[in-house]
Amino acid sequence: MKVTEKDVAYVAELANLDLTADERARMLRDLNSILEYVDRLNELDTSNVEPMAQVSDRSGVDVSHQASERFAYAARDDVKFGLRPSLPHHEAVANAPDTDGTFFEVPKVIER
Amino acid sequence: MAENRTKWFTIDGIRTAIAEGGTTALAIVEQHYERIRRDDVEIGAFLTLSEDRAMAQVERVHKLAMEGKPLPPLAGVPIAIKDVMVTRGVRTTAASKILDNFIPPYDCTAVARLEAAGAVILGKLNCDEFAMGSSTENSAYRPVRNPRDKSRVPGGSSGGSAAAVAAGLAVATLGSDTGGSIRQPASFCGVVGLKPTYGRVSRYGLIAFASSLDHIGPFANTVKDAALILQTIAGRDPMDSTSADVPVPDYIAELEKPLSEGAGSCGAGIPAREGTPASHESSRVPIRVGVAKEYFGSGLDPEVRAAVESAIQKLAELGCEIVPVSLPHTEYAIPAYYIIATAEASANLARYDGVRYGFRAPAARTLSEMYRQTRDGGFGMEVKRRIMLGTYALSAGYYDAYYLKAQKVRTLLTRDFDEAFRKVDVIAAPTAPTAAFKLGEKVDDPLAMYLADIYTVTANLAGIPGISVPCGETREGLPVGLQIFGRHFDEATVLRVAHAYEGARN
Numbered sequence: 001m002k003v004t005e006k007d008v009a010y011v012a013e014l015a016n017l018d019l020t021a022d023e024r025a026r027m028l029r030d031l032n033s034i035l036e037y038v039d040r041l042n043e044l045d046t047s048n049v050e051p052m053a054q055v056s057d058r059s060g061v062d063v064s065h066q067a068s069e070r071f072a073y074a075a076r077d078d079v080k081f082g083l084r085p086s087l088p089h090h091e092a093v094a095n096a097p098d099t100d101g102t103f104f105e106v107p108k109v110i111e112r
Numbered sequence: 113m114a115e116n117r118t119k120w121f122t123i124d125g126i127r128t129a130i131a132e133g134g135t136t137a138l139a140i141v142e143q144h145y146e147r148i149r150r151d152d153v154e155i156g157a158f159l160t161l162s163e164d165r166a167m168a169q170v171e172r173v174h175k176l177a178m179e180g181k182p183l184p185p186l187a188g189v190p191i192a193i194k195d196v197m198v199t200r201g202v203r204t205t206a207a208s209k210i211l212d213n214f215i216p217p218y219d220c221t222a223v224a225r226l227e228a229a230g231a232v233i234l235g236k237l238n239c240d241e242f243a244m245g246s247s248t249e250n251s252a253y254r255p256v257r258n259p260r261d262k263s264r265v266p267g268g269s270s271g272g273s274a275a276a277v278a279a280g281l282a283v284a285t286l287g288s289d290t291g292g293s294i295r296q297p298a299s300f301c302g303v304v305g306l307k308p309t310y311g312r313v314s315r316y317g318l319i320a321f322a323s324s325l326d327h328i329g330p331f332a333n334t335v336k337d338a339a340l341i342l343q344t345i346a347g348r349d350p351m352d353s354t355s356a357d358v359p360v361p362d363y364i365a366e367l368e369k370p371l372s373e374g375a376g377s378c379g380a381g382i383p384a385r386e387g388t389p390a391s392h393e394s395s396r397v398p399i400r401v402g403v404a405k406e407y408f409g410s411g412l413d414p415e416v417r418a419a420v421e422s423a424i425q426k427l428a429e430l431g432c433e434i435v436p437v438s439l440p441h442t443e444y445a446i447p448a449y450y451i452i453a454t455a456e457a458s459a460n461l462a463r464y465d466g467v468r469y470g471f472r473a474p475a476a477r478t479l480s481e482m483y484r485q486t487r488d489g490g491f492g493m494e495v496k497r498r499i500m501l502g503t504y505a506l507s508a509g510y511y512d513a514y515y516l517k518a519q520k521v522r523t524l525l526t527r528d529f530d531e532a533f534r535k536v537d538v539i540a541a542p543t544a545p546t547a548a549f550k551l552g553e554k555v556d557d558p559l560a561m562y563l564a565d566i567y568t569v570t571a572n573l574a575g576i577p578g579i580s581v582p583c584g585e586t587r588e589g590l591p592v593g594l595q596i597f598g599r600h601f602d603e604a605t606v607l608r609v610a611h612a613y614e615g616a617r618n
Contacts, residue, residue, distance in 0.1 A: 016480075023493070033558075034450065035501075037559055038450065043444075049520040052519050055600075060357070073357040096469065098472070
């Protein structure tokens, strides 16, 4: 068992989840079973392999340019065009569970 | 009925019929809504109908037709959208309770481009919650039934998108594909499904699951219809910085080229295969189709294998050269994928906190309690499982062992394809290891469900295009899909091979 009950509780806290006792038990079982399968990645020697975070840095770009220069086409000229119009205020808050029309409202952050 | 389908229920058929006065956009759309009301109670493909928006578009198309003006390429074509793409004014849920009441204030670029081309958006389609699943049983609303056998799943996560086309409830649909979610359901439901190259189609307005793996693509009855949809939605979009600045070819013109003429349009940044002249017209080498033994291993159902092998034989008869290739890291794709996808998901789904939109748990007394209760009550089990796995893989002490390791294996998998595409133009493989499985068969075993994506996740990790095209049936009459991969940005060759195969099979 790689993942313990303590790990499940810790990770749930990081992820802002409470989870019921039943869910915690299932997580313990499922995470261990999945990670056991994932362990086969260790059969591969990757000591000299670069990690790949994105596809877009290796295809569809001008490879004669370096680093961020490759993505010059994606840059936006703030000075020339200014800011893009943003959503009207009332539309931005229209889906909020709780709003006073100006701000999003939430329960108390600090207990007094 | 069958003749009607070929006449009207292809994109060109509908557009021509409207232009010639044989029917109207209104008649076509009403016919589809009638079918949805009649048949979808059982199938469950739709979550929301957008009738007001559809009727406004019908009016626009009708006006053009009445004035005798040229009709745009998708005029009057009834299309439906997987409910992970936002639609202004039309409820968008990602099949999750946490977005049950969400009315987006803007349109997904792909949807806006379809409408600008004359398409009529019928409504929003059921899927696995946040596109996480391979059977559509993870929808928070209801499972979708496979129209070909209603005791079976339609595949997933875009199960509603595949089922809607298969049942004739829409002429084409959009789905999203993060690990196979377009191609696998297309295979299960017997329709065409295309995942384009990463960056080919803007992701603006696609509710994010795993940003480096997410793609939007079409489902259709024919390869040509899929090509027409891709033509409309492809191309650079300033609203998505990862959408590529690569010219979009004329896919329909490319479709009709014979397979005895090799691939002309190579992907940008990827070297052409060895021994091929660089210029388009001088290439007289036939299309070379790679076949990798790693896609025909022990987990492959014998009937699926037989159907796919006979499809590859058909490609040889059409003039393709069949070339064995090796993709040696294929068996590591699922473990690498489920670390990378869940890690990205855990970050992307942090935004659902009950503050700005969606569900909020009512009884919480403090902010932190509100976050946890909202997420506990709003997310389903599979979504929580993936958030937990991804958070674990990114947490202190495990980042290098899991996330970084998986990213390095992603490099190896991508190099496998780079190597293979030096020798061949496309690679043919099964789309899924089995035909559609029974509802409930895998719901309690997440790992078994993940293995349904074993032949599809590789294309997401490498970002290459892949299509699933029907290639026969099992003895029980369940559809089987042939998958064709291509080079980055070479959808043209993928579509051409799929189109030729489809023509030869019918």
